[in-house]
Amino acid sequence: MTQVEWPGLPVVVAGLGLSGVSAARVLRDLGAAVTVVDGGDGEGLRAKAAELTGVTVRLGDGATLPEGTRLIVTSPGWPPSSPLFAAAEAAGVPVWGDVELAWQLRRPLPATGEPAPWLAVTGTNGKTTTVQMLASILTAAGRRTAAVGNVGVSVLDAVLADEPYDVLAVELSSYQLHWAPSLRVHSAAVLNLAPDHLDWHGSMEAYAADKGRIYEGNQVACVYNLADPATEALVREADVAEGCRAIGFGLEAPAISQFGLVDGLLVDRAFVPDRHRHAAELGSAQDVHPPAPHNIANALAAAALARAYGVDAKAVRDGLRAFRPDAHRIAEVGVVDGVTYIDDSKATNPHAAAASLAAYPSTVWIAGGLAKGAAFDELAEGAAPHLRAAVLIGADRELIRAALARHAPDVPVIEAAAGQTGAVAMTEVVRVAAGLARAGDTVLLAPACASMDMFTNYGERGDLFAAAVNELGR
Structure with a gap:
């Protein structure tokens, strides 16, 4: 599909x-003349560079635009304020992300002569x-x-x-959308919007604008959250x-052109022959695993995109019955002395933590880490009725304590x-939480923060939580 002449192109x-x-x-x-630039210069980067044959690699300088460059393809984590991109703008050099590159390189399917359609999803959580x-x-x-993009x-x-794939389910981050100027998908959903990655985008307005890029040029459906x-x-x-x-999708009975819930059933009043008078039953809320409210909303959004594509x-x-979520997403890891322990380490911002807290009536909440510029007042106010106690950890714990x-x-x-860090830290955290909980409570790891101040990543944080709970049970 691309019109770019790649052989010899300086990229x-x-x-x-x-x-x-x-x-x-x-x-x-593709035959391009490729130069990779990176501001780092460690042993690991040098090893990667040595394995990347047929490519020029410049370490220790991520700010200088090589002479003659015609295109930059950036990794998602590089912010728009990077000096390299200022130099590119001054030189009239376009900047693409990996998603834009993939969009340009799509191939037509033999059966249709058109590329596989993309059904795309973004949102804060x-x-x-x-x-x-x-x-x-x-x-x-x-x-x-396949599930592709920012996942899988x-x-x-x-x-x-x-x-070739018939159709792609594409997760897109705000970073990826920022660098995908020509993306025009079959149908797309924005699940929710809450402050996140503001250090990268510079403002909530810029963050929302990048999320909104997913709707540009949509062919069939723009799926949105009735609650947001x-x-x-x-x-x-x-x-x-x-x-x-x-x-629209939401947890109430749907109006025309909406997906929703009726007596515990997932219902479509959008993609049916007579949506003014009829609806299609898509399954039960109990077909969703786990059937927490925010996860049922996720299922309705997925259903809306699938129905837009023509799925019965x-x-x-x-498909919902067959699905099981990845680790560290509201996953039950054990029950000890009548207390249920839930790992939602993936809840790395206040919006995600709020959804978890709303699912449990009486909670000992484990929270804290790196706040990434987030505020916690709205989260604390909404969580208050659900809290037995809170156990705070990490570099920015004081922000949550104050809220x-x-x-x-x-x-x-x-x-x-x-x-403390790592296993030693999490063992103490679980011990303290267990001492605060009563039978029937939930101890919930939903930190509302990133993990890198104490753990390698959110996965390690969740794994160590589960290990500490298992040790507590023994």
Whole structure:
């Protein structure tokens, strides 16, 4: 599909991470003259550079634009304020992300002569789960598909696969959308919007604008969250293809052109022959695992995208029944002395933590870490009725303590694992939480913060939590 003449084209790849290495190899194989730049210069980067044959690698300088560059392909983590991009703008050099590169390199399917359609999902929280649900539904419908993008298979690998996919379920981050100017998908959903990554985007307005890029040029459906008016506002602002429809989803009985719940059933009043008088039953809320409210909302968004693509109701039900979420997403890890322990380490911002807290009536909440510029007042106010106590950890614990003092002054707050990291820290945290919990309570690891001050990543944080709970049970 691309009109670019790749052989000999001088292309710079920004970043020697996973996406950068993948892009460099693809561009090299297309015949481009590839230079990878990275501001780091450690042993690990040098080892990666040595393995990247046929490519020029410049370490220790990520700011200088090599002379003659015609295109930059950037890794998602490089912020727009990077000096390299200022130099590119001054020189009139376009900047693409890996998603834009993949979009440009799509190949037509033999059966249709058109590339495989993309069903895309973004939002502050729930993206991965929703895209994986969508892929499960499409598989149940007999389509060859994959969850790709910011999850699962690399989007570049997917579009260049030897055996082509019928349709792709694509998770897109705000970073990726920022660098994807020509993306025009079949249908897309924005699940929710809450402050996150503001250090990268510079403002909430810029963050929301990048999320809204997913709707630009949509062909069939723009799916939005009825409980989050900001997502509908993005639909209203989007320039879409003629005939593209706005489709809402929510946890109430649906109106026309909406997906919702009726007596515990998932219902479609959008993609049915007579939506003014009829609806299609897509399954039960109990077909969703776990059936927490925010996860049912994810399922409705996935169902809306699948139905926009033409999947029948039975495949939606079968796909949801077959789906199981990844680790560290509201996962029960054990019950000890009548207390249930839940690992939602993936809740790395206040919006995600709020969804978890709303699912449990009496909770000892483990929270804290790196706040990433987030505020916690709204979270503390909403969580207050659900809290037995809070156990705070990490570098920015004081921000959460202050918010709880303002909005939940009667909730006991204990700080734990000061100056500790890894398994030692989490063992103490679980011990303290267990001492505060009573039979029937939930001890919930939903930190509302990033993990890197105490743990390698959110996965290690969740794994160590589960290990500490298992040890507590013994």
